[in-house]
Amino acid sequence: MTDSRSAPDVPADFSLLRRSCEPCTLREFCVQAELRLDDVRRRGMFGRREPLARGARLFRPGDALAAVYVVRSGAIKTVVNTADGEDCVLGFHVPGELVGLDALASGRHECEAIALMDSQVCGIPYSGLAELTTGAPGLNRRLLGVFGGGAQCGQSHVQMLVRRQADERIAMFLLDLQQRYQRGGEERAQIVLPMSREDVARYLGLALETVSRGLSRLHDLRIIAVAGRQIEVLDPVQLAQLAGAPDPDHDQPLDRRA
């Protein structure tokens, strides 16, 4: 909440927006939007940078689809409340990624989006987005691709859950998160998890104790270094192997007695 002092109904500073939008999934649409600056100003698109305190909700189940959001800083989790009280975590969204696509089909959000830490998101009104690409077939196709890709992440999630044991799931999770954090920057072995063990557990379909134990085991095996939510990848090769990387001959299962 340092530089978000612009009034909510004042158009955004585009040069600032552009500078901080490099890893953004929707960047090309913003660039395109600048070409119609008048339209944008009139509709107030791209101006809404909402600061979210930790624990605040971006939307709730049942809310009408008003906008698609891009995470600018911080991290967001999407959670669905199941009938039996336990809610499961559908995804984590780091800077540059989309939130809110779950409402595309019905027009209403099925899940809720909660900030894992103080975060900033860029809300792009859905109506404006649909109109923006009208008359631009190439841009329209790109938008379909971006939306399809955003909704696609459920499939990689499924692959983490189906017939994989705890350590495999945890390894896949860490690699996936590391890769997504690196998308916009340089490669780093260090990850700082924005979510609790319980959130990880409900994302991976495990008990939180199992997640804790799994991380400890990977730590003892010198594959990663765990210090609370600070995690350093010490042996990327072995971590990838655990996550299911192809290694037909050298089939060396993890020593589980440790």
Added chain:
Amino acid sequence: MTDSRSAPDVPADFSLLRRSCEPCTLREFCVQAELRLDDVRRRGMFGRREPLARGARLFRPGDALAAVYVVRSGAIKTVVNTADGEDCVLGFHVPGELVGLDALASGRHECEAIALMDSQVCGIPYSGLAELTTGAPGLNRRLLGVFGGGAQCGQSHVQMLVRRQADERIAMFLLDLQQRYQRGGEERAQIVLPMSREDVARYLGLALETVSRGLSRLHDLRIIAVAGRQIEVLDPVQLAQLAGAPDPDHDQPLDRRA
């Protein structure tokens, strides 16, 4: 393969198409398309009704995104080959549902689509679809919704897998499939599974023996009647309860000793 004698490059019989397209997810786009009959004829859109023999592949991993498919008859499964040899089933697609949206993001298919029985699909060229909605904002928004919804199904899949035990997953699976078969028709207690126990298992993240045992248990409890792939729902209420329907007070767990 009874009435598919139309040559592959001859435009489809629209009146026939319309009659059999009532449960179709993309129906409104077909109707819209009729308004531009010349365009459609010229491009050969909607004319490609490909008969698929059981076991035939609609597309393979790596194939370029050429078309989005709607299942007209039969059933299709989408499978992704994981690195470690085991492949997991991402979804089953029954008449009226979309196949092929996994390629929206990258432009290439990530998984393969295999016919579970002799099937017919309607292939709609992707390029034509994107152009079709150009200049029609409402239609464009609907297309985004349909695509988003199609890609959305991964999230309901995730909810079947996360922290649910075998019987719950099987109950959810049966109810979901029954509902989807009924989408275009009347309510029926009878389901004929188009897929093997192994396919169900790899969809639900279970061993095939566990699926078989689960079905047997539900059979013994008189909740369903199982005869091979013929399944009849005898007690929909209890089945829904098992699948996680809200029933706070009457919390009666399944007797597992039977």
Added chain:
DNA sequence: CGATGTCTTGACGCTTCTCAACGATCGTGG
């Protein structure tokens, strides 16, 4: 300094996986 939330570690029981054998169904060929 105590309270609270978060994470770790231990022990035990149970669901589920694995290995294995058997039965049913179907199509093929003699």
Added chain:
DNA sequence: CCACGATCGTTGAGAAGCGTCAAGACATCG
């Protein structure tokens, strides 16, 4: 027509991974 193999489904026994319950360590904050 029946034997035969192949595919598919069922059932059993044992082992193992994971969930549950429980206690304790650690950090943060009022």
